[in-house]
Amino acid sequence: DIVMTQTPLSSPVTLGQPASISCRSSQSLVHSDGNTYLSWLQQRPGQPPRLLIYKISNRFSGVPDRFSGSGAGTDFTLKISRVEAEDVGVYYCMQATHPALTFGGGTKVEIK
Amino acid sequence: EVQLVQSGAEVKKPGESLKISCKGSGYSFTSYWIGWVRQMPGKGLEWMGIIYPGDSDTRYSPSFQGQVTISADKSISTAYLQWSSLKASDTAMYYCARHLDEFDYWGQGTLVTVSS
Numbered sequence: 001d002i003v004m005t006q007t008p009l010s011s012p013v014t015l016g017q018p019a020s021i022s023c024r025s026s027q028s029l030v031h032s033d034g035n036t037y038l039s040w041l042q043q044r045p046g047q048p049p050r051l052l053i054y055k056i057s058n059r060f061s062g063v064p065d066r067f068s069g070s071g072a073g074t075d076f077t078l079k080i081s082r083v084e085a086e087d088v089g090v091y092y093c094m095q096a097t098h099p100a101l102t103f104g105g106g107t108k109v110e111i112k
Numbered sequence: 113e114v115q116l117v118q119s120g121a122e123v124k125k126p127g128e129s130l131k132i133s134c135k136g137s138g139y140s141f142t143s144y145w146i147g148w149v150r151q152m153p154g155k156g157l158e159w160m161g162i163i164y165p166g167d168s169d170t171r172y173s174p175s176f177q178g179q180v181t182i183s184a185d186k187s188i189s190t191a192y193l194q195w196s197s198l199k200a201s202d203t204a205m206y207y208c209a210r211h212l213d214e215f216d217y218w219g220q221g222t223l224v225t226v227s228s
Contacts, residue, residue: 001174039214041157048207048221049149049157054214092157096214100173101147101159 002026004093006104012112019080021107023093028073030097037096040069040078043106044089052091053078085111114138116146116208116219123225124198131194132222134208141189142166145211148182148193151221152204162211163191198226 003026013019021040029036040053051060053069056076066081080087088111093104119133134146147162161172165184172182184191191208206222209215 037213048218051216103157106156
């Protein structure tokens with residue numbers, strides 16, 4: 001299975017400041033069709049996960065533009081340009097390139 | 113509006129069987145995969161398996177193969193996750209989610225508690 005490694009495990013951030021989360025895969029996530037099926041999910045406390053970003057950098061419907069995704073191959077990043085109180089939660093990367101879908105371990109974003 | 117509505121919380125004893133459900137609406141149920149994801153208390157997300165209701169093609173994570181059964185009834189736009197003999201370690205929140213290239217819509221979750 002593809003192992004997805006997220007860093008940091010926890011990210012205390014001051015309101016209005018940026019946050020960045022890294023996700024590294026154990027193998028390339030470039031599919032034979034040329035797409036890279038790397039997505040980012042947000043899970044607020046007590047809520048189900050919610051899709052933020054798909055195929056590395058595409059924001060899902062209704063997602064604020066302060067969220068952005070980047071990367072290629074095996075290294076990916078989620079950035080929040082200015083953290084707001086509602087951004088508190090756990091963020092997961094997920095790959096769907098390889099048949100066994102896998103999630104990263106999660107990064108907790110909290111307010112300092 | 114796309115919605116996935118899951119069945120309610122369950123409390124079961126070890127050894128009992130269970131089938132939980134996930135009903136899709138607001139889209140063509142047979143045109144998207146439905147996946148199941150486990151979240152144990154205080155832990156991360158684990159992919160269990162996925163089914164294509166259009167033809168019932170089903171794939172399992174190696175970690176869950178033989179432990180659970182995923183099925184779907186396209187006539188009522190509902191996917192299922194079932195256990196034949198629950199263990200205490202099956203205590204978790206279970207989510208269904210719609211999948212094409214990513215999990216774009218999620219159910220609200222079904223909490224399963226297994227305790228003697």
